[in-house]
Amino acid sequence: MRQDQKSLAWSTLLEVDGQPEGPLHRKLCGALRSAVVAGRILPGSALPPSRVLAGDLGCSRWVITEAYAQLIAEGYLEARSGSATRVRATAVPNQGRPRSNPQVSVPVEFEMLPGMPDLRTFPRKRWADAVREVTASIASADLGYPDVFGHPRLRERLAAYLVRGRGADVSADNVIVCDGTLDGVVRLCRALRSAGHTHVAVEDPGWSRLSSAVSTVGLTPVPVEVDRDGLRIDRLRASTRTRAVIVAPAHQFPTGTVLTPARRAELLRWAREVDGLVMEDDYDAEFRYDRRPxxxxxxxxxxRVVLMGSLSKTLSPALRIGWVVAPPRWAEALRDAAVAVTPPPVIDQLAFAAFLDAGWYDGHIRASRLRYRGRRDLLLTEMASTLPDLEISGAAAGFHLLLHLNDCDAAQAVRRAARLGLRLVDLDQYRMSARTGPPALVLGYGNLSDASVPEAVRRLAEAVRGKGTGTSRG
Structure with missing residues (x-):
């Protein structure tokens, strides 16, 4: 009992008001991060449920879940299905060291976290030209309160692009513009809850913020195993209370697997049999290197399928433009549930529509695909030279891959890499139903410059070859 009490962090003083100005969830995130780093919340401590902390702070549960999700992504917290959100045991590497000899913080020189595109190649001039043109020509009526479903011009251009570039079945009437995939998931889950749904299946391992978004609206996320052929539909069928699923069939995160044709057909059969809904996360499917997307x-x-996408992986997450393509039944439900919905700024929406009209978006996708393929090839060449005995998977698309570590401790490799100025992430961070699995690192290379690849891989090899890893060379 005494140990349980020590592991609770419910009464920790959070200096929210002392954080830099910004949205409340960012201030709370900063306050929690500071409390962890300062040692006021110890590794292994359980954080209060979002409902409890929201009541204490007088805010919505969304603020809490958003802050928790960000700190999970940064490696300070961990969340497991059916358990409390806790401070990771490795969140503060110098925990337990004498205060007189604190660990020196090593600046991060190389970021190999997944999910970030090449921000150096954002088409600044063309985007600025589009914004300038739209601002000069925008109708006065468009400067009023925006359509909560998105500007009609962008919805038309998006529909045309998705039909042409992604093989989707889309009309402008079914396109809803939102500020990203998570926003789309939250809106859809609200509609699902109103329709009587209680559970939503998510891929395991998978992007942890999706399960957090499901929980935010009071639904229960159900982890479903992913194997080399993608989502296990037999495991999905076993969850008899589940009639909705979020899946990334073209490029699963973080494993990189593709849902096979047989599994695709089986997934659609399941959806028809249970009168269910498939939410398709099409987050980076344009970037495929072994075949056409x-x-x-x-x-x-x-x-039966809702298509979700955004500009986060193709242009920049800072633009906060995404879309949901919903069947008529669910499009109507989303319209009925559109309360206090804030779409992206109209000028940005129209700038993106102009970007599509001019062919700049298609050109940027093509150039990015070539750039990422060249960088991936360089990374694979360097890794084959320095870590030839370790398996690599998930490298056929996107801009991340898996490095399987055999008998190496992935968490220790992450800590050693941090001391070398290299920021990595452990695959275990994305697992939900099991605390651990075969050790692997999820290596992102989208925002890593070509020139830095050799040195980044050298430090990666040094981190992986640490004492006792079984990968040392003679």
Missing amino acids: IGTVQGMDSA
Whole structure:
């Protein structure tokens, strides 16, 4: 009992008001991060449930879950299905060291976290030209309160692009513009809850913020195993209370697997049998290197599949522009549930529409695909030279891959890499139903410059070859 009490962090003083100005969830995130780093919340401590902390702070649960999700992504917290959110045991590497000899913080020189595109190549001039042109020509009526479903011009251009570029079955009437995939998931989950749904399946391992978004609206996320062929539909069928699923069939995160044709057909059969809904996360499917990009599942059955996408991986997450393509039934439900919805700024929406009209978006995708392929090839060449006995998977698309570590401790490799100025992430961070699995690192290379690849891989090899890893060379 005494140990349980020590592991609770419910009464920790959070200096929210002392954080830099910004949205409340960012201030709370900063306050929690500071409390962890300062040692006021110890490794292993359980944080209060979002409902409890929201009541204490007088805010919505969304503020809490958003802050928790960000700190999970940064490696300070960990969340497991059916358990409390806790401070990771490795969140503060110098925990337990004498205060007179604190660990020196090593600046991060190389970021190999997944999910970040090449920000150096953002088309600044063309985007500025589009914004300038739109600002000069925008109708006065468009400067008023925006349409909560998105500007009609962008919805039309998006529909045309998704039909042409992604093989989707889309009309402008079914396109809803939002500020990203998570926003789309939250809106859809609200509509699902109103329709009587209680559970939503998510891929395991998978992007942890998706399960947090499901929980935010009071639904229960159900982890479903992913193998080399993608989502296990037999495991999905076993969850008899689940009639909705979030899946990334073209490029699963973080494993990089592709949902096989047989699994795609089985997924759609399941959706028809249970009168269910498939939410397709099409987050980076444009970047495929071994074949042409794989088309959407939504194009196979537009009555049962919602297609979700955004500019986060193709242009920049800072733009906060995403979209949801919903079947008529669910499009109507989303419209009915559109309370206090804030779409992206109209000028940004129209700038993106102009970007599509001019062909700049298609050109940027093509150039990015070539750039990422060249960088991936360089990374694979360097890793084959320095870590030839370790398996690599998930490298056929996107801009991240898996490095399987055999008998190496992935968490220790992450800590050693941090001391070398290299920031990595452990695959275990994305697991939900099991605390650990075969050790692996999720290596992102989207925002890593070509020139830095050799040195980054050298430090990666040094981190992996630490004492007792079984990968040392003679």
